[in-house]
Amino acid sequence: MSEDVLFQLKHVSKGFVKGKEKISIFDDLNMSIERGDFVAIMGPSGSGKTTLLNMLGGVDQPTGGEIWFDGTRIDSLSESALTRWRAENIGFIFQFYNLMPMLNAQRNVELPLLLTKLSKAQRRKNVETALALVGLSDRAKHMSSEMSGGQQQRVAIARAIVSDPKLILCDEPTGDLDRGTADEILEMLQLLNRDHGKTIVMVTHDPAAAKYAKRTLHLDKGQFVQREIVA
Amino acid sequence: MGSLIAQILSVTLMNLGSLRRRLWMSLAMVLASAVVVAILLAFLAMAKGFEETMRGAGSSQIAILMREGSSSELSSAILQDQVNLLSESAGIARSANGPLISPELYVIVDGIKKSTGTEANIPLRGLNKTGMAMRTSMRLVRGRMFTPGTNEMIVGEGVLREFSGFEIGKEVRFGKNLWTVVGVFSTGGNIFESELWADIKIIQSHYNRGSSYQSIRLQLDNDGGLGSIKETIAREPRLNLEAQSEREYFASQGKQLQYIATFGWVISAVMALGALAGALNTMYTSVADRAKEIATLRALGFSNFSAFCGTIAEAMVLAVAGGLLGSLAAYLFFDGLNTSTLGGSFTQVVFRFEMSPDLFLQGAILALAIGFISGFFPAWRAARMPVIVAFRHAA
Numbered sequence: 001m002s003e004d005v006l007f008q009l010k011h012v013s014k015g016f017v018k019g020k021e022k023i024s025i026f027d028d029l030n031m032s033i034e035r036g037d038f039v040a041i042m043g044p045s046g047s048g049k050t051t052l053l054n055m056l057g058g059v060d061q062p063t064g065g066e067i068w069f070d071g072t073r074i075d076s077l078s079e080s081a082l083t084r085w086r087a088e089n090i091g092f093i094f095q096f097y098n099l100m101p102m103l104n105a106q107r108n109v110e111l112p113l114l115l116t117k118l119s120k121a122q123r124r125k126n127v128e129t130a131l132a133l134v135g136l137s138d139r140a141k142h143m144s145s146e147m148s149g150g151q152q153q154r155v156a157i158a159r160a161i162v163s164d165p166k167l168i169l170c171d172e173p174t175g176d177l178d179r180g181t182a183d184e185i186l187e188m189l190q191l192l193n194r195d196h197g198k199t200i201v202m203v204t205h206d207p208a209a210a211k212y213a214k215r216t217l218h219l220d221k222g223q224f225v226q227r228e229i230v231a
Numbered sequence: 232m233g234s235l236i237a238q239i240l241s242v243t244l245m246n247l248g249s250l251r252r253r254l255w256m257s258l259a260m261v262l263a264s265a266v267v268v269a270i271l272l273a274f275l276a277m278a279k280g281f282e283e284t285m286r287g288a289g290s291s292q293i294a295i296l297m298r299e300g301s302s303s304e305l306s307s308a309i310l311q312d313q314v315n316l317l318s319e320s321a322g323i324a325r326s327a328n329g330p331l332i333s334p335e336l337y338v339i340v341d342g343i344k345k346s347t348g349t350e351a352n353i354p355l356r357g358l359n360k361t362g363m364a365m366r367t368s369m370r371l372v373r374g375r376m377f378t379p380g381t382n383e384m385i386v387g388e389g390v391l392r393e394f395s396g397f398e399i400g401k402e403v404r405f406g407k408n409l410w411t412v413v414g415v416f417s418t419g420g421n422i423f424e425s426e427l428w429a430d431i432k433i434i435q436s437h438y439n440r441g442s443s444y445q446s447i448r449l450q451l452d453n454d455g456g457l458g459s460i461k462e463t464i465a466r467e468p469r470l471n472l473e474a475q476s477e478r479e480y481f482a483s484q485g486k487q488l489q490y491i492a493t494f495g496w497v498i499s500a501v502m503a504l505g506a507l508a509g510a511l512n513t514m515y516t517s518v519a520d521r522a523k524e525i526a527t528l529r530a531l532g533f534s535n536f537s538a539f540c541g542t543i544a545e546a547m548v549l550a551v552a553g554g555l556l557g558s559l560a561a562y563l564f565f566d567g568l569n570t571s572t573l574g575g576s577f578t579q580v581v582f583r584f585e586m587s588p589d590l591f592l593q594g595a596i597l598a599l600a601i602g603f604i605s606g607f608f609p610a611w612r613a614a615r616m617p618v619i620v621a622f623r624h625a626a
């Protein structure tokens with residue numbers, strides 16, 4: 001395994017049981033993601049993009065095969081070990097932001113830091129840095145209900161990076177935003193990848209969004225397929 | 232560890248912060264818990280007040296004697312000869328006028344309750360000078376003492392409060408006899424205040440008791456005391472009496488109403504089951520309502536234990552808020568409330584509901600139990616919430 005490989009999927013299969021039917025989504029899926037990569041994952045609806053992202057993030061388990069992250073096999077970790085692993089290594093960005101509506105921006109961003117040993121003062125400093133990075137220093141005390149979709153997603157990005165995770169996973173991060181706002185968010189992700197060395201995996205339907213990534217993987221019928229990008 | 236507490240604390244605060252979204256359900260849970268706790272406290276306060284009244288009534292320096300096998304004065308009978316025999320016993324305190332021994336009569340008369348307008352029993356006690364002198368806590372509040380040999384009586388403050396027609400100067404008819412109220416007495420809040428007192432000779436003749444009595448009260452001396460009295464009774468076959476200290480007697484009468492406390496617990500337990508059903512529903516709804524937030528926190532790395540604790544804590548806060556509300560209501564409505572009930576001897580005993588810290592503690596325990604049980608299963612569900620819920624495409 002190369003030093004630079006952060007993520008590796010070996011012969012991963014995944015199926016669901018729906019009633020009496022068994023649905024197979026992946027059967028022998030293989031891939032690796034290198035440190036510092038920015039990967040877009042595209043594919044038709046129902047092709048398993050979210051399922052794949054969930055397995056990478058340790059919130060869903062494969063039926064078979066192995067998932068390795070930075071030298072650790074994560075698919076066999078216990079629930080609580082996996083929870084700690086997520087806290088240390090993964091930042092999530094969701095399509096619908098998933099901010100806590102009863103907390104202001106600052107408190108939302110602080111959440112992952114409550115899982116660390118940082119002091120209150122250090123937490124405050126890190127939160128300020130993260131909010132500054134997404135350009136929301138002046139909105140620290142605002143509630144999410146008082147913010148636009150783009151602003152909420154920027155708070156969510158600040159939350160995803162505040163504990164300095166190795167990997168950021170995004171599921172349709174711009175799916176709920178207009179073009180202009182989407183571009184701002186995507187530029188921000190690009191900046192995090194380029195200037196801060198974050199590895200990013202992003203699921204998207206949008207070819208324009210995928211262009212911000214370093215490379216794009218097309219998922220279809222449970223396999224990655226080569227595809228000409230039609231602009 | 233510090234991180235775990237921080238997690239639990241922040242999850243709990245977030246839950247409470249989201250209560251507004253489930254305002255009415257949450258209030259219903261608070262209210263149900265309040266009602267259950269208030270009802271429990273009402274029963275407990277009643278039992279407690281009764282017990283206190285009965286306990287306060289007795290002195291350990293006074294012995295009360297009744298016929299063997301009689302559990303109360305009403306079913307007892309004692310003859311003049313027995314009184315005479317007993318007067319010679321050791322263990323009785325003496326004054327210049329002889330032994331402090333008071334044979335007493337105890338009959339039941341009817342009165343009209345102010346609260347309901349219905350008839351209820353009141354004890355009418357006949358005593359002599361010695362009997363009066365032995366009741367050191369007795370104080371005339373208004374009017375004067377009855378004159379021996381006349382149809383005059385004095386009334387306890389409790390009777391005056393609960394029954395109509397016993398004001399000073401009023402004439403009261405019991406059977407074919409007309410009595411006049413000449414005074415009001417207090418005995419410091421204990422059971423004697425629920426009685427009417429008159430001259431024993433007059434009651435003996437009005438109620439055809441000849442020279443018989445129902446109980447004997449005597450002041451114990453500091454040497455042999457109750458022990459000497461019991462020895463005398465054991466030695467003398469004509470004294471088929473039982474002796475106990477007045478304190479023991481009233482305490483045992485007071486215990487008879489402990490079933491009220493038990494009954495209160497049973498009633499509240501049944502009602503608590505109903506409250507629990509509602510509370511469980513509230514908490515399951517809460518977990519469903521917060522599903523996406525719970526799953527998101529789990530995705531960020533919050534433990535499932537914090538999701539569990541946060542839910543339990545929410546249930547506890549709601550149930551305990553209800554408990555506090557119920558306690559406050561019970562305190563405002565019931566503490567110090569006067570009431571009367573059938574005593575051990577089927578007469579009206581006037582007493583106050585009495586709240587005390589240990590009753591509130593019992594109420595708190597009930598509220599905590601409601602909170603814990605109604606929180607436990609929903610909390611379990613919260614802890615088992617699949618994290619992928621966070622990615623569901625429903626906003």
Ligand SMILES: Nc1ncnc2c1ncn2[C@@H]1O[C@H](COP(=O)(O)OP(=O)(O)OP(=O)(O)O)[C@@H](O)[C@H]1O
Pocket residue numbers: 016017018023025043044045046047048049050051052
């Ligand atoms: N928990 C589940 N139980 C049963 N089937 C599931 C479950 N989760 C996903 N699936 C099925 O797996 C397939 C892939 O779902 P997934 O959400 O990964 O697709 P997707 O590529 O993200 O689609 P979209 O573009 O619509 O988000 C779908 O057919 C879906 O119905």
Ligand SMILES: [Mg+2]
Pocket residue numbers: 049050051
């Ligand atoms: Mg999807």
